[in-house]
Amino acid sequence: MFLLCLSLFLPLSVNASRPTPAITPHGFPADTVQVYTYGEPSSGGTGKLYMGREIAAVMKPSGAAWLDRPAREREEQPELLITNLPLRPTDVVADIGAGTGYFTFRISPLLTQGRCLAVDVQPEMVTAIEQRMQEQGVRNVVPILGSMLNPNLPPAAVDLVLMVDAYHEFSHPREMMTAIVQALKPGALVVLVEYRGEDAKVRRHPLHKMTQIQAQLEMAAVGLHLRESRDILPQQHVLVFEKVVDPE
Ligand SMILES: C[S@@+](CC[C@H](N)C(=O)[O-])C[C@H]1O[C@@H](n2cnc3c(N)ncnc32)[C@H](O)[C@@H]1O
Numbered sequence: 247m248f249l250l251c252l253s254l255f256l257p258l259s260v261n262a263s264r265p266t267p268a269i270t271p272h273g274f275p276a277d278t279v280q281v282y283t284y285g286e287p288s289s290g291g292t293g294k295l296y297m298g299r300e301i302a303a304v305m306k307p308s309g310a311a312w313l314d315r316p317a318r319e320r321e322e323q324p325e326l327l328i329t330n331l332p333l334r335p336t337d338v339v340a341d342i343g344a345g346t347g348y349f350t351f352r353i354s355p356l357l358t359q360g361r362c363l364a365v366d367v368q369p370e371m372v373t374a375i376e377q378r379m380q381e382q383g384v385r386n387v388v389p390i391l392g393s394m395l396n397p398n399l400p401p402a403a404v405d406l407v408l409m410v411d412a413y414h415e416f417s418h419p420r421e422m423m424t425a426i427v428q429a430l431k432p433g434a435l436v437v438l439v440e441y442r443g444e445d446a447k448v449r450r451h452p453l454h455k456m457t458q459i460q461a462q463l464e465m466a467a468v469g470l471h472l473r474e475s476r477d478i479l480p481q482q483h484v485l486v487f488e489k490v491v492d493p494e
Contacts, residue, residue: 274292274294274394274417274418275393275394275395275417275418277418277421278395278418278421279420279421281296281297281420281467282294282295282296282420283295285300287300287303288300288453290302290303290451290453290454291303291453292417294417296419296420296464297460297463297464297467298460299414299456299460299464300453301414301415301416301417301419301453302414302415302451302453302454303415304367304368304415304417305345305415307368307370307371310345310346310370310371310374313345313346313348314346314348318348321480321481322479322480322481322482323479323480324348324349324352325352326478326479327349327410327439327478327479327482327484328349328352328353328356330476330478330484331353331406331408331437332406332435333353333356333357333406334360334405335356335357335358335359335360336357336359336360337357337360337405337406338357338360338361338362338363338403338404338405338406338431339353339357339360339361339362339363339404339405339406339407339408340362340363340365340397340399340404340406340407340408340426340429341353341362341363341364341365341408341409341410342365342392342397342407342408342409342412342413342422342426343365343366343367343409343410343411343412343413343415343416344364344365344366344371344375344412345366345371345374345412346371346374346375346378347364347374347375347378347387348410349408349410350362350364350375350387351378351382351384351387353408354384354386354387357386360386360405361386361387361388362386362387362388363387363388363390363399363404364387364388364389364390365390365391365392365397365398365399366390366391366392367391367392367393367394369391372389372390372391375387375389376389394416394417394418394421394422395418395421395422395425396421396422396425397422397425397426397429399425399426399429400429401428401429402428402429402430402431402432403429403431404429404430404431404434405431405434405435406434406435406436406437407426407429407430407434407435407436407437408437408439409436409437409438409439410439410482411439411440411441411454411482413438413440413456414440414453414454414455414456415454419464420467420468423464423465423467423468423470424468426468427468427469427470427489430489433488434488434489435473435486435487435488436465436470436486436487436488437484437485437486437487438461438465438483438484438485438487439479439482439483439484439485440455440456440461440482440483440485441454441455441456441481441482441483442455442456442457442458442481442482442483443455443456443457443458443460444457444458445481448481450481456483458475458483458485461483461485462485465485465487469489469490470487470488470489470490471487471488471489471490472485472486472487473486473487473488474486
């Protein structure tokens with residue numbers, strides 16, 4: 247209850263002092279909701295703040311090879327994440343901020359009667375996913391070019407949303423999450439994976455990390471509450487959210 251109240255209060259209080267500009271910096275589309283404030287960008291940041299957090303700059307397509315680096319298996323243990331996801335063969339999974347499809351193509355073989363919707367805002371990433379589908383003969387991946395405001399998912403169609411190392415760079419997190427919630431089937435889960443912001447041993451750019459409390463605040467703002475925090479990965483939070491159900 248405390249988190250919910252704080253999340254409702256925070257966006258109002260910050261905007262009382264600083265109005266949202268009609269045209270946002272860095273070529274992003276204008277905000278559709280007044281929940282952001284603006285300041286000087288820090289290194290690697292956008293200067294756009296959401297609920298006290300500076301939004302990180304979007305990773306450039308030139309960084310795509312880094313996503314598929316062999317050392318990632320050891321550093322992040324992606325298989326451990328995947329085996330801990332509650333996936334059913336019939337599920338529709340949305341991998342939002344899919345990049346080159348690092349997780350998409352690890353998950354899609356498990357969805358023997360389902361499919362994986364791979365969403366990214368950068369056409370280069372969507373092209374990389376299409377190429378990989380062709381090379382590997384994968385048929386149950388659906389590449390989707392999203393916008394900064396909307397992942398362009400079908401309504402009430404998704405069983406599980408996965409966001410790995412992507413949410414912190416959404417330029418419009420409130421709009422994106424509002425649209426994502428509309429795409430959830432009843433009982434669907436949203437799995438947020440971010441480097442642990444409260445863990446000094448995790449050596450990542452500060453804007454590429456998130457604390458659990460910050461994640462809970464931001465998800466509560468769109469009606470998602472924490473169902474489970476899985477402490478399974480060496481460096482990342484695995485936070486499982488679900489829709490708050492209205493009491494009858
Ligand atoms: C650091 S990469 C992570 C990619 C992938 N999830 C992985 O773990 O390999 C972040 C990705 O999020 C994408 N992205 C940023 N903002 C986005 C948005 N609003 N909607 C969808 N994708 C977004 C970027 O284009 C980039 O490909």
